[in-house]
Amino acid sequence: MSGRWWSQPFAPEGSxxxxxxxxxxxxxxxxPLTVLVREAAQNSWDARLPDGVVEFGVDVRVLGQDVEAWRRLLLPGPLADSALDLDAALxxxxxxLVISDRNTVGLGGPLRAGERASDDETPDFVQFLRNVGEPSDHQFGGGTYGFGKGIFYRLSRVGAIIVDTNTAAVGPAGRRVMGAALGHSWYLEDRRFTGRHWWGQVGADDVPDPLLAEDANTVAEALGLPGFADGRTGTDIVVLAAGLGPAGLEPDSRERTPAEAATFMASSILWNLWPKMVPDEHGRHMRFTVGVDGSSVPVxxxxxxxxxxxxxEALQDVRAGRGxxxxxxxxxxxxxxxxxxxxVADGGGRRLLVTAARPFEGPSHHVARMRxxxxxxxxxPGPVHPDSRLSYGAVFKASEDADALFAHAEPPTHDDWISKGLSGSARGVVLGARTFVQKQLDEKLGLGPQAGGSGGQGLGELSTLLAGIVPARLAAGHKTEGPGSGGRSGGGEGLRPSPRGGLFGATPSRRGGKARxxxxxxxxxxxxxxYLVAPVRVPADLQVRIVSADVEVVVEGGARESEPPLGAVLPQxxxxxxxxxxxxxEGRSIQVPPGEESDWYVYATYLPDAVVRFRVSQVASSAG
Structure with a gap:
């Protein structure tokens, strides 16, 4: 059975x-592309199954030669008086844009808005495709009244979408395909229409319904949609004739290419949805992919x-109760x-995937707020770190008891907490949260009234100039063990590999010189x-050597601080x-066996607002 478009007239009582x-x-x-991935992923997470990973994907497709199949199925569009010109758009x-999720419940429940859902189902289908303004029925869900779904229509140049969903419902109604469009209200002679349109099968009662079962499968295959041949449940939402937004700034801006749009959405997913990518204590999380013309690249x-x-790191501390x-x-x-x-201040990546949708400039001094x-x-944004070499990332997460109050402070796009217009507990909680976060940042950054001291800030700047600090974050998988973590210690037994490719104990190609x-x-x-980390090179030699390192505070003028202030913490x-x-x-000394030249790093405690200098000494060991 083929579908057709149906336009909604105004009811006598109003619409x-x-x-x-x-x-x-x-x-x-x-x-708008950021709003799209935020809203779509939020809906997918709210519809997750109890077990398994929610898979979420976005595919940017150019119709190309496939356009004839789309035109054959979706044309003719609504009447010309509606100004919904699908003929030109296709x-x-x-x-x-094809936005997909799997391992979700799909858009189930009744097919029509006037029917009551059974006790074991939620009316997701009518809430998404037919109704407007219903409160969320998901406890601690991300949405409130579902207005965010408007972004799907807004991104379409003709305000039209196609929805393909597979639910766990038994029978033909488990698989459903339906189209919808939002245009402008219009008149056909003296009869007024709302500007809402649906594509599907229209029965004798003149009400549009979705195509079901094999009819739905046939349409999805003809349009080249992902489909549900594997039997999994989920939903595909297709934005027709999508606008991808501008690349660059006025007056030289142009529309993004599909590849640029895909990169931007992947970056938006990283910055807006990263908490859903971090598995919770039950292993629940989301997996994201973004592609162009059927490709699939994981975020x-x-x-x-x-x-x-x-x-x-901050979110994991909050989850573990350490916040x-x-x-x-x-x-x-x-x-x-x-x-x-x-x-660290310049530890950020330079990849376009990271920078394309980065929500702030410069080193991070921000708190990710979430429900x-x-x-x-x-x-x-919070205060910048007093040490210009450091940055920070923080998380504030609402409690279950306060979640609904924070939800009341959000606009339809869920991208702010606005206290204006709130009253009672909601206003007190939202305003108090901002004060609480600011106080926490001041305490952790040492910005309280008692912090600092005369000349402290200037010494911090001097530290940057004299110490030659080059910030670098340890790469993932680097086999670094922190102090007290059980790394090897003592006189050097078990030292084996040479970082420069040779082996300790091999005949050195040259010898002599001191560690430097x-x-x-x-x-x-x-x-x-x-930590402060200094690179050291130990020359090749035929004998065992003991290499020691010391770190000292340097005062203005370059001299060593000989008498630290009473109670001052010294670097070690x-x-x-x-x-x-x-x-x-562990410790300040290592015993280096005979062998080739080798490179090392020596770690020292970090002191804010202090200039430090490393010194290295070497003596022959009696063991040699």
Missing amino acids: AAAEGIVKQLGRPALD NPDAVV PAPDTVDDLAPFV AAYSRTVPPKRAGSFAMALG VAELVVDYM LTGAPSLRVHQGHP VMQWQSANGDVVV
Whole structure:
């Protein structure tokens, strides 16, 4: 059975005009493609199955030679008076966006809005395709009244979408395909229409319904949609004749290419949906892919992206109960929690995948705010780190008791917490959360009234100039062991590999010379803690040597600080590590066996607002 378009007339008692539904989304400050992935992924997470990983994908397709199949199925469109010109929109250059999820429940429930859902189902189909303004029926879901679905229609140049869904329902109604469009209200002679249109099968009662079962499968195959041959449940939403948004700034901007749009959406997924990529204690998470014309490229895990790694660490602390509690004297008495992790100021990636949708400029000094659903609401800026070499990422997450109050503060796009217009507990919780976060940042950054001291800030700047710090975050998988982590220690037994390719104990090609520093120290963050790291080269030799390192504070003018202030913390050498990370020795000294030249790193504790200098000494061992 083929489908056709049906246009909704105004009912005598009144109806919702299409313009009002689209306008409910407002004018988001976010890029429309960012709003799309946020809203779509939020819907998918709310519809997740109890077990398994939610798979979410976006495919940017150019119709090309396939356009004839699309025209054959979807034309003729609504009457010309509606101004919904599908005939012009469906051309070979037209782009469609296919947004897919799997391991979700699909859009199930009744096919018509007036029918009551049974006790074991939710009316997802009518809530998405027919109704407007219904409250969310998902506990701690990301959405509120479903207005965000307007972004699907807004991205289409003709306001039209096609939905293909497979549910767990028994019988032909489990598989459904239906189209919908939002245009403008219009008149056919004296009869007024709402501007809402549906594509499907229209029965004797003149009400449109979805195509079901084999009819739905035939349509999906003809359009080249992913389909559900594997039997999994989920939904594909197709945005017809999609606008991809501008690339570049006015007046030289142009529309994004499909590849540019795919990259931007992948970047938007990273920055807005990274918490859903971090498995919870039950292993539940989302897996994202983005592609062009049927390709499929996975979005990288956020803990492998330098810019996002501190945020991931902070979220894991919040989940584990290690965050600071946002407590109140009146209900809800616990309204959220906060945690922060350090990064380095220029440790961010330069890949376009990271930078394309980056929500702020410069080093991170931001708090990712989120509700229980763990979808990023926004990045609240805080004070920059007092040490210009360091950055940080923090997380504030609402508690279950306060989640609904924070939801009341969100606009339809869920990208802010706005206290204006709130009253009572909701206003108190939202305003108090901002104050709580700011206080936490001040405490953790040492910006309280007692912090600092005369000349402290200037010394921090001097530190940057004299120490030659080059920030670098340890690469993922680097075999670094922090102090006290059980790395090898002692007199050097078990030292084997030479980081420069030789083996300890081999006949050296040359000999003599002393161990020396080979570069400026760098600032590295490992497991949330900063360290100063200096590179050292130990020359080849035929005898065993003991190499020691010391670190000292340097005062203005370059002299060593001989008498530190009473109670001051002094820097200490913590460990040595071979350049390839295979050998770790705790303490200030290592015993190096005879062998080829080798490279090492020496780790020292980090002191904010201090200039430090490393010294290396070497003596022959009696063992040699």
